[in-house]
Structure formats: C-alpha cells, structure tokens
Amino acid sequence: MHSFPELSKIFEEKFITRHFPASPGSLYDPAEYMLRLGGKRIRPVMCLMGNELVGEIVPDTYHVATAIELFHNFTLIHDDIMDKAPLRRGVETVHTRFGEPTALLSGDVMLVMAYEYLNKIKGEAVHKVLQLFNRTAKEVCEGQQLDMNFEQQPEVSFDEYLKMIELKTSVLLAASLQLGALLGGAGNGNQHHLYEFGKNLGIAFQIQDDYLDAFGDPDKFGKQVGGDIVANKKTFLSIHALEVASGDNAKELKRLLESSEVNKVKNILAIYKSCNVDEWAKTLKEKFLQTALVHLEKIAVLSARKKPLHELAEYLIHREH
C-alpha cells in the first residue's frame, strides 16, 4: 500500500512517455503538448487508490488511470476552446498555440486514445469499466453545458449550481476511485460508498477552490486573489451571496457584479463578509467533507487501508493554494 505522494510519483513516472504516434505531428504534437503542461494527476492517482483499497495494484489499473488522465486532458483542451481561455497553468492553451481547428481535433483524438487504453483491460471486465466511464463522460459534458448555460443566465439557484459542479467536477473524481475499486474486485456496496466519498469530496474541493479565490492568503495562494470576481465567474460564494443579501446590500452586489470598476474585488469581498459568506462556505465545505467521511467509514475494509484516502481528503480540502 502506498501513500498519496508515493502513488503520484509512481503514476507520473509511468505516464511521462509519448502516448501518440509521431506522425502526423501537426495532429499529435499538440496532444503531447497538453499532456506536458503537467497538473496534479489527482484523478489517475485516485484510481490507483481505489485499487489499493482492496489489495495490491492490478496491472490493468494503470491503463484505466491513463485513460482517465487522457479523458481529463481532452476536456481541458475543449473547455479552453469553449471558454476562449488564452492561458492554462501560465502557458498558452492548445488552441492559442496551434489554432482552434487543430486543438479541437487533438482533443478528439485524445478521447479516442483514452478508449484505446480502456481496451487494454483483459477479459469481460472491460464492459463494467466502459459502462461507468461512458456514463461519467456524458455527465461531464452535461456539466460543461450547464456551466455555459449559467453564464448566460442572470439567476442560478444554489441547487442548480451544486448539480452543475457535481457533474462537471465531482463525478469524474468519484468514478476514478470506483474504477480502481472495481478492477481490484471490490463488491458493489464498497464501490457505492467509495463513489459517494469521491463525489462529496469533489464538491468540498470545489467549495475550497472558490473560497481560496476570494479569501485565500495572497502569500500562499500563488495567484491573484479575486480572479473569479474579476472574470465575473459564478461561484458557490456569488450564488449564495445573491441569495442571502437583502436591501441595499443586494442592490449594491448586483450593481458591482455587472461593473468593472477598480474597487470591484474589494467591495464585493466586503459584502461577502457582511453576509458571512466566508463562514457559510467553510461550514458548507465541512458538511460535504463529513458526508464524504461517513461514506468512507462505511467501506468494509481494514481501516488501515483507508489511510491514503484520509490523506487525500486532508490534502484536497485543507490546502491553502
């Protein structure tokens, strides 16, 4: 059994190899470029963790973990096109560097390559893996579509927003864990609780993301605080603030959200604080974390086997950057 950092290292060493043919380079080099941008590889590592919850790592799990990471990168390439994002992790996005048509096609071929890795699984297990993978892939597309819809929608309820985050972010984390467990031979009950652990953890993770963007320590956060506010992005904080602010506070918040004035970030943060949005977010995050941990508790394996998952939760939820 391995710790979270150990599994990260094991996966990264296997993953950092060329995944696509050399030719035509005009199609495959942009795909390789994307994979070289790095990232925390959280999802494939979660897949390995799901496997180690049950026993020793089954070799097929590496194929599925690789497929998950390719799928995730496919969504990033296409999301960046849809969002017209110039940069990712501080460097040019694929479409900025190689043009939109090529980026679109490189994303497509990356999704096909994910299925190539899934097809390396031996025997009939491939059916169950594909079923969960396909359902999750559809849900992630649905989440991205809802996210785009919400950008055009003046009012989005908390429940609608939560559903979107669940689809866009959480289900892939949950499925990564479950796919690992499934390959390890876990029973349906354990698979279910592991999925729910991942899903609730994913939501808590997103709340923490939104919280840090607004209230993170600028020295630790690593990027400009208030980025979401500047970009007019809907977040757990903005959705909740609009629901609870009243009177002049509500009017001023709506005005500020549509403005682009110099003190926008400062003034919106002041309203968030006056509505206790910061404390609300911390409480909400803890609520989802606790739900996640209840599901982790219910998984019927030796508690020592759950240690890396506790580490993971700690890492994702209490990080300051």
Place this chain on the structure above:
Amino acid sequence: MHSFPELSKIFEEKFITRHFPASPGSLYDPAEYMLRLGGKRIRPVMCLMGNELVGEIVPDTYHVATAIELFHNFTLIHDDIMDKAPLRRGVETVHTRFGEPTALLSGDVMLVMAYEYLNKIKGEAVHKVLQLFNRTAKEVCEGQQLDMNFEQQPEVSFDEYLKMIELKTSVLLAASLQLGALLGGAGNGNQHHLYEFGKNLGIAFQIQDDYLDAFGDPDKFGKQVGGDIVANKKTFLSIHALEVASGDNAKELKRLLESSEVNKVKNILAIYKSCNVDEWAKTLKEKFLQTALVHLEKIAVLSARKKPLHELAEYLIHREH
C-alpha cells in the same frame, strides 16, 4: 440476405429514434438535430452487409452499425466547425444553429454515445471491435488534419492527397464492412479482403465525387457544378491537373486557381479537358474499382452472398448525383 435498399430501410427504421436523454436539452437537442438531417446511412448499411456476407444478421451488429453512424455524425459536426461551413444538406449546420461551443460539446457527447453502443456487444468480441473502431477513429482524425494542412500548402502531391482521402474517407467505409464481418464470425482472410474492397471502393467513390462536381450533368447532379473550384478545394482533379499541365496551361491554371474571376469555373474546366483530366479521372476510378472487385472475388463465400456488395459498388461508383 437483403439487397442494399432493403438494408437501408431496415437500418433507418431502427435508427430513427431518440438516442440521447431529454435533459439537458441544450446539449442533447443539437445532437438529435444533427441525426435528423438525414444522409444515406451508407456506413451502417455496409456494416450490416459485412455481417450478411457471412450469414444471418447477428443482433449485436445493429449496435455497432449505430455506433458507426454516430461516429460519422460526430465527425461531421466537428468538421463543419473546423471548416466554418454554414450549411449541410441545405440546412444550417449545428454550430450555425446552436453556436460553436455547444456544437463542439454535442459532438463530444455523440462520440461517447457511439462507445455506449459499442459496449452493448456481448462477451469478449467487444475487444476486437474496439480495436478496429479506435484505430479507424484515429485515422479519420489524421485524415482531417492532413486535409486542413493541405489547405495551407501550395503544392500537394498525388500520393499525399491519396493518403489523405484514404484516411479521411475510405478507412471508415472499409472498417464498417469489416466490423460487420467480424461480428458474423468471418475469418481473418475474408475480413482482410473485405476491408480492402471497402478501402478501394471508398477511393473510387471519392474520385467519382470529384468528377461529378466538375463534369456532372447539371440536370442530374442536383447542385451547382464547379462547387469545388469556386471553394478553392483541392480535389483529385486539381492535384492531377497541376501535376500534368505544362507551359502556358500550367501558368494559367495556377493563376485561375488563386483568382475569383467570373469565368473561373468555365476556364479551369477548359484546362482540365485540354489536359484530359476527365478521362484520367474515369480511368483512375475504374482502376480502384477493379482492385476493389479483385478483393471481393477473393472472399471465400458463396458468390450469391456477394451480390449486395456488387450492388453497393455499382450504386456508389456509377451514380450521377
């Protein structure tokens, strides 16, 4: 055993049903819109034909045929975005009607749905099906990328162009046949010859397409003759004409190809004729057709079983529209 038109009818009746969930409609309705645009459903019908070459239709073949048609429509949605095409089959393309981000995502989810249908195949046969499907999907992406590269490239050789057409168009026709045969239990030798039949037929089909665009009977062709010339599209005809034209003819052809003057189509067609491009194209088409038929001949089944494939070849190659 069924004729080509009978199989078309059988497939269309099964296919014309909703393939995607109702919600979110903003994602799935554009996908359904694309499938309702119609089309000849040649590829799924070829899959059924490949199956009937061996025996009665195996039920799993319908799943694979559906997956092939969904894959084909996924490529059309994305190609139309890349090519900035406003219309397809006389009506608005998906991105024209629903916007590029949604079209991109609807295409993505259509590809995932194709894999959902593939996963309905029972047992371990799914591995061989996925292997051929994935290889073909990658090749189709490669073909589209080469096609886009060629648009920016002043000179493209006949061999390069042929390779691009093979990848972009032929391999999917070939794989459709082979997937059907594979599911029917055909041996490797028969599968190979069927694939080669489809591949060569596909190339002959594309040559006929290019020929009709330039030299088709305007009363039968159904669209404006010379559309490829107006759109500055590289075709078998333009590539060959540039290779064989000499002296003033060559200079004039290059000038015309870059111009947008009123008599462009008429004058380019005159040069094509003076270089015997029309006769060359007919001969080339027949050459690929003959190669296809040699492979069909080599398939070790009763010759009566090959009749629908002969009909198919006749339909694709000697059509006038």
